[in-house]
Amino acid sequence: MTLSTFYFLVQQTMFYSIPLLIVALGGMYSERSGVVNIALEGIMIMGAFISLFFMNRMQSSMSGQWLLVLSMLIAAGSGMILSFFHAFASINMKANQVISGTALNLFAPAFAIFTARMLIGVQQVTFMNTYRIPLVPYLSSIPILGDLLFKNTYITTFVGFAILAVATIVLYKTRFGLRLRACGEHPQAADAAGVNVKKMRYIGVLISGALAGLGGLVLMVPVTTAFDGQVGGYGFLALAVLIFGQWRPRRILFAAFFFGLMKTISAAYTGIPILLALGIPSYMFKMMPYLATIIVLTFTSKKSAAPKAAGEPYDAGKR
Amino acid sequence: MEYVIEMLNITKEFPGIIANDDITLQVRKGEIHALLGENGAGKSTLMSVLFGLYISEKGKIKVRGNEVKIHNPNDANDLGIGMVHQHFKLVHNFTVLENIVLGVETVRGGFLIMDDARAKIVNLSKQYNLRIEPDAIIEDISVGMQQRVEILKMLYRENDILIFDEPTAVLTPQEIDELMKIMKRLVEEGKSIIFITHKLNEIKAVADRVSVLRKGKYIGTVDVANTSKEEMSEMMVGRKVIFEIAKGEANIGDNVLTVRNLSINSKVHGKSAVHNVSFDLRKGEILCVAGIEGNGQSELIYALTGLLPVDGGEIYYKGEDITHKPIRYRNSHGISHIPEDRHKHGLVLDYTLSENLVLQTYFLNEFQNKGFINFKSRLTNAKKMIEQYDIRSGEGPITLVRSMSGGNQQKAIVAREVEKDPDVIIAVQPTRGLDVGAIEYIHNQLIKQRDMGRAVLLISLELSEVLGVSDRILVMYEGEIVGEVDPKEVTQQELGLYMSGSKRGAGYERKETSE
Numbered sequence: 087m088t089l090s091t092f093y094f095l096v097q098q099t100m101f102y103s104i105p106l107l108i109v110a111l112g113g114m115y116s117e118r119s120g121v122v123n124i125a126l127e128g129i130m131i132m133g134a135f136i137s138l139f140f141m142n143r144m145q146s147s148m149s150g151q152w153l154l155v156l157s158m159l160i161a162a163g164s165g166m167i168l169s170f171f172h173a174f175a176s177i178n179m180k181a182n183q184v185i186s187g188t189a190l191n192l193f194a195p196a197f198a199i200f201t202a203r204m205l206i207g208v209q210q211v212t213f214m215n216t217y218r219i220p221l222v223p224y225l226s227s228i229p230i231l232g233d234l235l236f237k238n239t240y241i242t243t244f245v246g247f248a249i250l251a252v253a254t255i256v257l258y259k260t261r262f263g264l265r266l267r268a269c270g271e272h273p274q275a276a277d278a279a280g281v282n283v284k285k286m287r288y289i290g291v292l293i294s295g296a297l298a299g300l301g302g303l304v305l306m307v308p309v310t311t312a313f314d315g316q317v318g319g320y321g322f323l324a325l326a327v328l329i330f331g332q333w334r335p336r337r338i339l340f341a342a343f344f345f346g347l348m349k350t351i352s353a354a355y356t357g358i359p360i361l362l363a364l365g366i367p368s369y370m371f372k373m374m375p376y377l378a379t380i381i382v383l384t385f386t387s388k389k390s391a392a393p394k395a396a397g398e399p400y401d402a403g404k405r
Numbered sequence: 406m407e408y409v410i411e412m413l414n415i416t417k418e419f420p421g422i423i424a425n426d427d428i429t430l431q432v433r434k435g436e437i438h439a440l441l442g443e444n445g446a447g448k449s450t451l452m453s454v455l456f457g458l459y460i461s462e463k464g465k466i467k468v469r470g471n472e473v474k475i476h477n478p479n480d481a482n483d484l485g486i487g488m489v490h491q492h493f494k495l496v497h498n499f500t501v502l503e504n505i506v507l508g509v510e511t512v513r514g515g516f517l518i519m520d521d522a523r524a525k526i527v528n529l530s531k532q533y534n535l536r537i538e539p540d541a542i543i544e545d546i547s548v549g550m551q552q553r554v555e556i557l558k559m560l561y562r563e564n565d566i567l568i569f570d571e572p573t574a575v576l577t578p579q580e581i582d583e584l585m586k587i588m589k590r591l592v593e594e595g596k597s598i599i600f601i602t603h604k605l606n607e608i609k610a611v612a613d614r615v616s617v618l619r620k621g622k623y624i625g626t627v628d629v630a631n632t633s634k635e636e637m638s639e640m641m642v643g644r645k646v647i648f649e650i651a652k653g654e655a656n657i658g659d660n661v662l663t664v665r666n667l668s669i670n671s672k673v674h675g676k677s678a679v680h681n682v683s684f685d686l687r688k689g690e691i692l693c694v695a696g697i698e699g700n701g702q703s704e705l706i707y708a709l710t711g712l713l714p715v716d717g718g719e720i721y722y723k724g725e726d727i728t729h730k731p732i733r734y735r736n737s738h739g740i741s742h743i744p745e746d747r748h749k750h751g752l753v754l755d756y757t758l759s760e761n762l763v764l765q766t767y768f769l770n771e772f773q774n775k776g777f778i779n780f781k782s783r784l785t786n787a788k789k790m791i792e793q794y795d796i797r798s799g800e801g802p803i804t805l806v807r808s809m810s811g812g813n814q815q816k817a818i819v820a821r822e823v824e825k826d827p828d829v830i831i832a833v834q835p836t837r838g839l840d841v842g843a844i845e846y847i848h849n850q851l852i853k854q855r856d857m858g859r860a861v862l863l864i865s866l867e868l869s870e871v872l873g874v875s876d877r878i879l880v881m882y883e884g885e886i887v888g889e890v891d892p893k894e895v896t897q898q899e900l901g902l903y904m905s906g907s908k909r910g911a912g913y914e915r916k917e918t919s920e
Contacts, residue, residue, distance in 0.1 A: 261510045261517055268496050268507055275494035278458075279508030279558070280479040394497070 103346025105305035109324035112297025119290025124187030127321025128194035133299025137161035165299015180399035270393030415464035487559030578901030658688030667718035693875030701884035759787035812843030
């Protein structure tokens with residue numbers, strides 16, 4: 087494999103891995119607080135739709151990185167709003183969290199398509215990609231690393247790594263992290279120790295909403311210029327990343343890159359001479375990310391380190 | 406006399422039940438005040454009201470003379486009230502240190518600062534002689550140490566009114582002695598303790614005064630020094646109780662169940678749950694397997710009853726190898742099982758009583774005809790058993806089992822298992838969670854079965870039961886049998902040493918593994 091193919095592979099992998107990383111870290115906040123968030127898919131759709139719609143309206147008057155940053159904030163905000171419904175249903179109403187999440191997953195794409203047709207007449211929301219950074223000044227001249235990380239990139243990549251760094255510190259080094267984890271493992275213990283379980287769970291779910299909404303946008307920007315009311319199962323893939331990553335930030339990073347690589351191979355194998363030369367039918371490559379999900383989860387879910395109380399509504403009377 | 410806690414005329418209702426009915430509890434400063442009552446008497450509810458987990462409908466609470474409202478555990482904590490719950494409130498994958506500081510962390514800019522907390526905790530643990538390892542993970546430490554962590558949690562919060570909810574239920578006799586010393590030490594340092602229990606020996610050993618509850622009502626408060634155990638138990642139960650279990654000499658017959666080198670791998674960790682266990686069970690005896698919970702007793706029973714496959718060794722029943730026989734083969738050939746978890750393995754809670762009584766026999770010709778249920782014979786069967794075993798329920802045979810009391814659910818299981826005319830009865834913690842009356846009934850049934858020449862294998866965690874009912878005791882520790890003792894000769898203390906793995910009997914020495 088030539089060096090340029092390798093750089094190409096890494097750059098492409100980033101486009102798939104970073105959104106997976108962001109969304110899976112979102113799921114981590116929610117599940118660590120004790121609420122299973124299967125609605126990641128729907129929230130991604132909502133975040134992508136609202137922010138790309140905003141981009142679509144604004145791009146005649148704005149462009150470049152500031153528009154992207156503004157869109158990212160809008161994506162995170164709209165994801166947070168949608169996740170609020172999941173939080174309310176599962177924390178206040180003590181609803182079944184899988185059903186509540188499924189409801190959002192069904193609602194979001196329908197809402198996106200319906201709204202797009204009402205407002206712009208077609209279902210596809212198109213946008214211009216003016217955000218690619220061909221060369222990051224100075225940093226791109228670092229040997230190897232410059233080629234890997236600082237060429238043909240987006241600010242979203244660095245946002246993704248920043249979110250990872252913050253998540254690692256927050257979860258293990260802060261009071262908030264300690265309390266959040268306690269709520270996901272043993273909410274009765276947290277409550278008895280004076281932690282407000284409901285509040286912690288709300289915060290956990292809302293952060294997951296913000297990150298999933300952001301992840302929706304981050305996924306769309308580098309790979310397409312038309313949003314069609316769907317994110318191709320990436321929310322569910324992020325759940326798989328979360329499980330494979332054993333609910334821990336650094337392992338989630340590894341898992342996200344593993345799945346991102348699989349996805350890159352399936353999407354871009356034609357650009358990698360060795361793989362093309364193998365002569366394997368294209369279907370095999372297309373199947374890879376999904377096949378890998380099944381295989382990896384079959385083997386890793388057995389020794390799952392899931393937060394003990396995830397999925398259980400908190401009941402103060404339970405012992 | 407100064408009261409540190411006064412709970413006056415407390416009433417707490419749950420749907421369909423009054424858990425606390427006009428209860429008054431007054432605790433003096435610097436005393437150990439026992440709260441005595443049977444299961445369901447309302448002790449835990451009353452303490453949950455004091456700790457802010459429940460809000461009472463009526464009544465008022467005074468702390469150090471001032472009337473207060475306690476809405477949540479934080480309020481209780483601010484008033485200096487701390488509680489060691491019966492089921493520890495510890496996060497299993499946190500360290501000891503993290504569990505102690507949770508909720509009252511020291512932070513700088515949101516970041517945890519653990520050094521001060523560590524120093525304070527180490528000091529407290531020295532001052533009160535509470536041995537802990539600050540950096541150990543909760544799930545790796547013993548139950549006794551977990552309890553000390555709970556106590557340190559209260560001390561770290563500078564609580565001076567300490568509630569202990571049935572603290573001895575999970576401890577070995579040695580650990581109980583240590584706890585009693587710790588409690589006395591705490592009182593010497595000026596703390597006040599409320600000690601919830603139903604064990605009279607422990608009250609006699611440490612408590613100054615005792616308040617008794619029965620069926621949600623307040624019976625009275627007495628000085629422990631001037632009250633005998635018999636008087637206290639009469640207050641608790643409402644009638645005279647016979648402590649001694651009356652039983653004659655065992656009339657021992659042939660071997661019926663022979664277990665050889667039985668091993669089962671653990672699902673949880675790499676070691677084996679049951680390791681090389683061998684014993685014989687003979688007709689006409691009650692053989693008890695004693696041990697602290699989680700030392701392989703459950704797995705052993707699952708293997709004998711067929712609920713879990715065996716990884717090594719053999720089980721012979723009346724000379725026949727049944728190691729790999731299915732569950733139905735075993736329970737239809739004379740092995741009865743009174744399971745540990747009656748809701749999981751004993752009953753279908755949403756079936757009626759009559760249905761539950763034929764769970765293992767519905768397919769016999771007596772109860773079906775060409776695949777159709779014979780409702781008439783099922784009903785007759787249920788009526789007969791209800792009569793004979795005194796099973797009380799709201800609507801007789803058509804009562805949903807879920808609505809019955811624990812004692813009567815257990816009676817139904819005993820009736821079903823005994824009625825099969827078994828040769829072996831395996832009873833696992835048959836009196837767990839039952840009140841004194843039901844416990845007496847179950848014990849008498851087991852002894853009656855023994856006297857009829859049946860073999861009884863009893864698994865129990867309750868030492869008084871182990872010593873009172875059985876004819877022979879095997880002690881299990883970490884999946885192995887570490888000794889066989891005679892209940893007439895062994896003391897509770899000695900049994901405790903076996904149970905905690907500090908002693909092994911002759912013939913049960915640890916085998917050196919050659920590696």
